Amino acid sequence: QSVLTQPPSVSAAPGQKVTISCSGSSSNIGSKFVSWYQQLPGTTPKLLIYEDNKRPSGIPDRFSGSKSGTSATLGITGLQTGDEADYYCGTWDISLSFGVFGGGTKLTVL
Amino acid sequence: EVQLVESGGGLVQPGGSLRLSCAASGFTFSDYWMTWVRQAPGKGLEWVANIKQDGSEKNYVDSVKGRFTISRDNTENSLFLSMNSLRAEDTALYYCARKHPAVGTPLDFWGQGTLVTVPS
Numbered sequence: 191q192s193v194l195t196q197p198p199s200v201s202a203a204p205g206q207k208v209t210i211s212c213s214g215s216s217s218n219i220g221s222k223f224v225s226w227y228q229q230l231p232g233t234t235p236k237l238l239i240y241e242d243n244k245r246p247s248g249i250p251d252r253f254s255g256s257k258s259g260t261s262a263t264l265g266i267t268g269l270q271t272g273d274e275a276d277y278y279c280g281t282w283d284i285s286l287s288f289g290v291f292g293g294g295t296k297l298t299v300l
Numbered sequence: 301e302v303q304l305v306e307s308g309g310g311l312v313q314p315g316g317s318l319r320l321s322c323a324a325s326g327f328t329f330s331d332y333w334m335t336w337v338r339q340a341p342g343k344g345l346e347w348v349a350n351i352k353q354d355g356s357e358k359n360y361v362d363s364v365k366g367r368f369t370i371s372r373d374n375t376e377n378s379l380f381l382s383m384n385s386l387r388a389e390d391t392a393l394y395y396c397a398r399k400h401p402a403v404g405t406p407l408d409f410w411g412q413g414t415l416v417t418v419p420s
Contacts, residue, residue: 192344222404222405223402223403223404223405223406224404225404225405225406225407227345227407229345234395234410234411234412234413235337235345235395235407235410236410237400237406237407237408240400240402240404240406240408241402241403241404241406244402246400246408276344278344278345280345280347280405280406280407281404281405282404282405286362287359288347288349288359288360288361288362289335289347289350289359289361289405290347291337291344291345291346291347292344293344294344294345
C-alpha cells in the first residue's frame with residue numbers, strides 16, 4: 191500500500207466543489223512540499239499543484255491546494271465533466287529517501 | 301517545446317535485463333533533476349528513481365535498489381534506466397519526467413512512457 195493515503199473515489203455534480211485528501215506523516219507531508227497531478231483517461235499525468243498551493247502556468251484557478259500538518263487537500267470548484275480523472279498527491283519522504291505518491295483518487299462528475 | 305521520448309521497453313523473461321532511454325529536447329537538459337516513474341497496468345503511480353543535474357546524486361525506491369541504475373548523458377540530452385534481475389512486479393509503463401525548478405519534487409513534464417512486461 192501507498193505511503194500517502196487518498197480516498198479511492200469521490201464524486202460530485204457538475205458545477206459543484208469537491209475536495210480530495212492526502213494523508214501522510216511527519217517524514218513526508220509534514221516536512222516537505224506536496225504536489226498534485228491529474229491523469230485523464232489514457233493520458234500521462236499532468237502537474238496541477240506544486241509547493242502545496244501553487245499552480246503552474248495554464249492551470250485554472252478552479253484548482254487549489256492546501257496543507258495542514260501531515261495532510262494535504264486538493265480542491266476543485268466549478269466541476270466539469272472534463273475533470274473526470276485520477277488525481278494523485280506526491281512528495282518526498284525524508285526517512286525513506288525517495289519520492290512517494292498517494293494511491294490515487296478517481297473523480298466522477300455525475 | 302519540451303519533449304521527453306522514452307524507448308527501450310519490451311517483453312523480457314524473469315531475471316532478464318533491459319535498458320530504458322529517454323531523449324529530451326526543448327530545454328537545457330543539464331539544468332534539471334530527472335525522474336523515472338512507473339505505473340503498473342490499472343494501478344497508481346510509483347516513483348522509481350531520480351538523478352541530480354550532474355549525476356552526482358541518485359535515489360531509488362527500496363523495491364529496485366541494487367537492481368536498477370539511473371544515469372544520464374548531458375552531452376546527448378538523454379536519461380537512462382538500466383534494469384537487471386527483472387521480476388513480474390516490475391511490469392509497468394515507465395515514464396521519464398522532468399523535475400520542476402520549484403522546491404520539492406514536482407514533475408512538470410512527462411513522456412508518453414515505454415512499456416516493460418515481465419511475465420510471471
